[in-house]
Amino acid sequence: MIQDRYSLAFRLYPYARSADQDATDPVRHPVVIMGGGPVGVALALDLGLQGIPVVVLDDHEGIGQGSRAICFSKRTLEICDRYGAAGPMLDKGIAWTLGKVFHDDRKVFEFNLLPEDGHRFPAFINLQQPWFEKFLIDRVRQAQAEGAPIALRGRNRVDAVAPRDDHVLLDITTPEGPYRIAADWLIGCDGASSPLRGMLGLGFVGEVFKDSFLIADIRMKADFPTERWFWFEPWFKSGASTLLHRQPDDIWRVDFQIGWDVDRAEELKEDNIRRRLDAMLGDGVGYDIVWSSIYTFQCRRMERFRHGRVLFAGDAAHQVSPFGARGANSGLQDVDNLGWKLGMVIRGRAPEALLDSYHEERAHGADENILHSTRATDFITPKTPISHVFRNAVLDLAERHAFARPLVNSGRLSVPCSYDGLSLTGVDGLGGPDRTRPGSPCPDAPLGDGFLLPRLGGDFVILAIDAEAPETMTQDGVTARRLAVSAAQDPSGALAARYLGAAPGAVYLIRPDQHVVARWAQYDETALRAALRRACAKE
Amino acid sequence: MADLITDPNLPDPDGFYAELIRSFEAQGDDAAIRAFSARLILLLANHVGDRAVLSRALAEAARNPAHARG
Numbered sequence: 001m002i003q004d005r006y007s008l009a010f011r012l013y014p015y016a017r018s019a020d021q022d023a024t025d026p027v028r029h030p031v032v033i034m035g036g037g038p039v040g041v042a043l044a045l046d047l048g049l050q051g052i053p054v055v056v057l058d059d060h061e062g063i064g065q066g067s068r069a070i071c072f073s074k075r076t077l078e079i080c081d082r083y084g085a086a087g088p089m090l091d092k093g094i095a096w097t098l099g100k101v102f103h104d105d106r107k108v109f110e111f112n113l114l115p116e117d118g119h120r121f122p123a124f125i126n127l128q129q130p131w132f133e134k135f136l137i138d139r140v141r142q143a144q145a146e147g148a149p150i151a152l153r154g155r156n157r158v159d160a161v162a163p164r165d166d167h168v169l170l171d172i173t174t175p176e177g178p179y180r181i182a183a184d185w186l187i188g189c190d191g192a193s194s195p196l197r198g199m200l201g202l203g204f205v206g207e208v209f210k211d212s213f214l215i216a217d218i219r220m221k222a223d224f225p226t227e228r229w230f231w232f233e234p235w236f237k238s239g240a241s242t243l244l245h246r247q248p249d250d251i252w253r254v255d256f257q258i259g260w261d262v263d264r265a266e267e268l269k270e271d272n273i274r275r276r277l278d279a280m281l282g283d284g285v286g287y288d289i290v291w292s293s294i295y296t297f298q299c300r301r302m303e304r305f306r307h308g309r310v311l312f313a314g315d316a317a318h319q320v321s322p323f324g325a326r327g328a329n330s331g332l333q334d335v336d337n338l339g340w341k342l343g344m345v346i347r348g349r350a351p352e353a354l355l356d357s358y359h360e361e362r363a364h365g366a367d368e369n370i371l372h373s374t375r376a377t378d379f380i381t382p383k384t385p386i387s388h389v390f391r392n393a394v395l396d397l398a399e400r401h402a403f404a405r406p407l408v409n410s411g412r413l414s415v416p417c418s419y420d421g422l423s424l425t426g427v428d429g430l431g432g433p434d435r436t437r438p439g440s441p442c443p444d445a446p447l448g449d450g451f452l453l454p455r456l457g458g459d460f461v462i463l464a465i466d467a468e469a470p471e472t473m474t475q476d477g478v479t480a481r482r483l484a485v486s487a488a489q490d491p492s493g494a495l496a497a498r499y500l501g502a503a504p505g506a507v508y509l510i511r512p513d514q515h516v517v518a519r520w521a522q523y524d525e526t527a528l529r530a531a532l533r534r535a536c537a538k539e
Numbered sequence: 540m541a542d543l544i545t546d547p548n549l550p551d552p553d554g555f556y557a558e559l560i561r562s563f564e565a566q567g568d569d570a571a572i573r574a575f576s577a578r579l580i581l582l583l584a585n586h587v588g589d590r591a592v593l594s595r596a597l598a599e600a601a602r603n604p605a606h607a608r609g
Contacts, residue, residue, distance in 0.1 A: 375553050378560065386563045386572055394556075396603060401545040406552040 002059060002157050002175060009130035011062040012137045015155035021179040026169060029055050030346050032183035034158055034196050036060075038069070038129065039314030039331040040189030041136045041152075045083045046339030048143055048150035049458075052346055055181070056150070057172065059157035063137075066291050067128035067217050070245065070253055071325035074114070075416045075441060076332045077121040078514070082458050085139040086121070089132060092248050093125030099228040101410055103395040105235040109405050110227075113413055118494035119444040120451040124325065124413065126247050128217075132328070161186065161199050161310075168309050185342060186310045189331075194316035200307065206300020207374065209321065210260040211381045214239070214294050216273050219251050220287035230410040232380070232395055238276035241380050241410075251290055254280070255322075257381060264294050297321045299374050301366045305359040313338055318366035320373035323380060323411030330369050333416055334362050340458065340512035344536065349477045354537040357424050365417045372412045379409035416441040419515060426509070426518030426531040432501040442514045445495040447485060452495065455483055458512045460532065462523075465495070466505035469523045475532045480509065511535055543595040 013036065020027040031047055033040045036058030047054045072093065080086040100110040114123035140150055159178075160171040168186040172179055188196035197204060229244040236242075239256030246252055256276055258267060266272060273292055281287070301318035305311060314331030338358050344350035382388035397404035419425050419439035428438050435443055445452045460480035462469045469482050487496040500506055507524075509517040509531045518531040533539050549555055566572045584593055 372553070375557055378557070384564050386566075387560045390556075390560060390563070397599075400602070401599070403545050403547050403549070406547050406549070407556050409553060409556070412553070 002155050002173060004060060006060070006064040006066075008060065008062040009065040010134050010137075012134065013058065013152040013154035014061045015175055016153075017174075017176060018151070018153060020181050021174065021176065023179075026180040026182045028167065028182040028184065029053060030183075031055070031185045031187065031342065032057065032168075032170060032181065033187045033189055035188070035190035035314075035316070036152060036154075037189060037191060037314070038133050038136060038328055039316075039335055040187070041133065041140060042080070042083065042332055042335045043187060043189060043313065043339060044150050044152070045085070045136060045140055045143065045148075046335055047343060048140070048148035049083065050339070050343045051149065052343055053149035054151070055183075056152045057156040057158055057170075058152070058154055061154035063130045063133045065130065066293060067130070067247060067251070067253065069129040069132070069325075069328040070126050070247055071124050071329075071413070072127055072132060073325060073329045073414045073416075074119060074121045074123050074444075075414070076329050077125065078444065078453050079332050079336045080136070081121070081454060083136075083139060084142075085135050088135045088138065089127060090121070090125065092131055092135075093127035094226055094246055094248055095122035095125050096226045096228065096246070097123045098225075099230065099410075099413075101395075101398075101408055102229065102231040102234065103392070103399075104231075104233055106399060108232075108395055108398045108408060111405075116494070118446050118490070118492055118498075120453065121444070126245060126253075128247055128251070129328065131248070158195065158199075161196065163200070163308055163310060166309065184309065184346070187338070187342075188310065188312040188316045189314050190316050192315040192319050194312070196310070197302070197312065197316060200310065202302060202307065204300055204302055204319075206298050206319070206370070208298045209296070209377050209381065211240075212258050212260060212262050212264075212294050212296050213322075214256045214258050214267055214273065214276070215292060216254045216256075216277060216289055217247070217251050217291040218254060218277065218287040219249070219290050220281075220285065221250060222252065222281075222285070224252070232391070232410075234280070236279040238280045242280065243410075244280075258294075260296075262294070267294060268292060295322075299370045299377070301363065301370060305362055306355055311338065311342075311355065311358065313362075317362070318370070320366075320369050321377045323376040324369070324373050325411070325414045326369040326373055329414040330365060333365060334358075336513045337362055344478070350536040351538065357422070357537055360422055361419045361424070364419065364422060368417045369414075376409045376411045380411075424511075424517065424535045424537065426534050427520075427527070429518065429520035429524070429527065430503055430506050432503055432506060432519060433498055436499050436508070436516055436519070438516050438518050440516050442510060442516060443498050445498050446490045446492055447495060448489045452485070453514060455485075456510055456514050460512060460535070461508075461510040462528065463499075463508040463510050464505075464523070465499055465508075467507050467522050469507055473525075473528060473532070475529045476536070476538060478532060478536055480528075480532055509535070543592050543599065545599075 031054040033056045101108045162169040231242045241257040243255040313334040425439040462482045508519045517535040566575045
């Protein structure tokens with residue numbers, strides 16, 4: 001019997017019998033993904049669009065209710081754009097760049113997240129998680145119709161796994177009874193409480209933060225601008241801190257910090273939620289409560305993201321506080337990192353060692369996210385009287401003095417990390433702009449009628465900017481194609497500022513996930529071949 | 540004579556803030572924290588070394604936005 005653990009917002013993959021259930025021996029699949037959330041489905045898209053057969057198993061038949069993650073970053077949109085799924089997200093989502101910080105009844109300061117032009121996507125959109133997931137699944141359906149070998153199996157609950165040397169056996173329960181399959185690679189995208197982690201007895205320890213947060217999503221017609229408003233110790237006393245954020249469909253996210261020792265059932269009563277909301281919004285403001293929830297959190301990660309033929313991604317591998325929009329966004333960066341590597345290993349174009357770099361790079365990303373998220377949490381919820389004194393001193397000074405504003409931390413909003421100095425990252429033979437140094441994610445820039453990133457696509461690219469380079473280069477079965485551009489194609493000068501600096505031209509080697517491998521002032525065949533080998537874990 | 544710098548002048552503000560809080564939290568009780576604060580202020584004042592700047596800083600620190608508006 002499979003019980004629902006939550007109710008659904010969209011029933012998108014109802015149970016259907018698969019031929020595997022009638023096979024005598026376990027059918028073997030190249031990739032099986034546990035968990036049909038945003039990370040699992042995005043990874044299925046990444047692999048399926050490469051032509052790699054992938055099976056997604058989920059114990060429900062669709063997307064759970066509740067807005068949950070709402071802030072999707074520019075990098076996430078750029079990744080989804082590569083999958084062909086960003087359009088509907090951008091259409092429905094609400095773009096924002098401005099944040100305001102308040103203390104008590106005073107505005108402390110405001111900040112702009114993307115104070116420069118020349119990017120295809122905004123710094124962030126706000127979109128309820130179920131819609132984000134639905135647009136990914138819509139894209140899966142479209143890709144399937146075009147022949148992408150993706151299977152989504154609803155009400156398929158994995159009850160046991162048995163790792164072998166070169167595959168993993170999975171015991172699955174369905175409404176029509178159990179069956180067994182084998183996976184060359186098993187990817188755990190099964191969320192913060194990952195059953196797969198539990199089945200393998202893998203630990204997940206970290207710092208527990210002793211505070212609870214009450215989320216209320218409310219529907220109201222209001223004149224608040226599309227900005228992120230954060231109050232420290234708000235005058236309306238509805239929480240020790242409060243966040244107000246707009247979502248599509250006239251829905252607003254309100255997030256109250258309510259303390260550690262709370263009676264959850266009591267706090268979740270509608271009258272009590274309304275008491276907090278009314279104090280904040282004032283009398284006579286009409287609204288409906290669409291969804292409410294109380295959450296607590298930890299900052300933690302698995303020691304290793306790869307265990308032989310089993311890999312973990314997203315919340316299953318690492319967890320942060322919500323301050324900074326680093327949960328779902330970092331999960332999508334995991335997918336971006338793992339997709340091409342798994343594809344190359346499965347096709348025999350790179351050694352398995354390439355998958356160890358997935359752990360190396362994404363654990364580095366997780367550590368950075370945990371550090372930022374922990375610092376934001378310490379600032380928002382001071383743990384000692386003296387840290388409270390300092391926090392409020394910073395807020396007091398920040399009203400009049402610019403120097404104190406960089407110290408105000410209501411969440412450092414997610415930007416992708418750079419893989420500086422890690423195994424796959426090559427040399428900087430250009431000494432160009434810091435933001436495009438080897439290891440960095442490529443910043444977007446205008447290019448002709450469009451933008452640079454869509455032209456990079458999802459394979460290895462030799463980006464030649466006002467420089468010579470051959471049309472393709474193949475090294476040990478891996479081909480990099482040239483994208484030849486000129487700084488003149490961007491009259492705004494952003495392309496030159498972001499990729500050339502003072503140099504007249506440059507040659508970049510870019511990975512399929514649009515991170516810079518290495519760069520030079522001009523084409524150097526030997527150096528480029530070495531960098532390509534290095535980026536495939538062959539050096 | 541230099542004026543009091545009130546524009547951002549600290550590299551790695553988040554890292555500095557975390558170290559600052561850690562150092563204070565390591566002091567124990569209130570008396571220890573007050574003594575630590577005093578030593579820290581005196582060290583930094585000597586490093587600044589400019590009487591006028593220190594007087595400006597003392598005046599700025601004496602302002603309190605919360606109280607100013609009642």
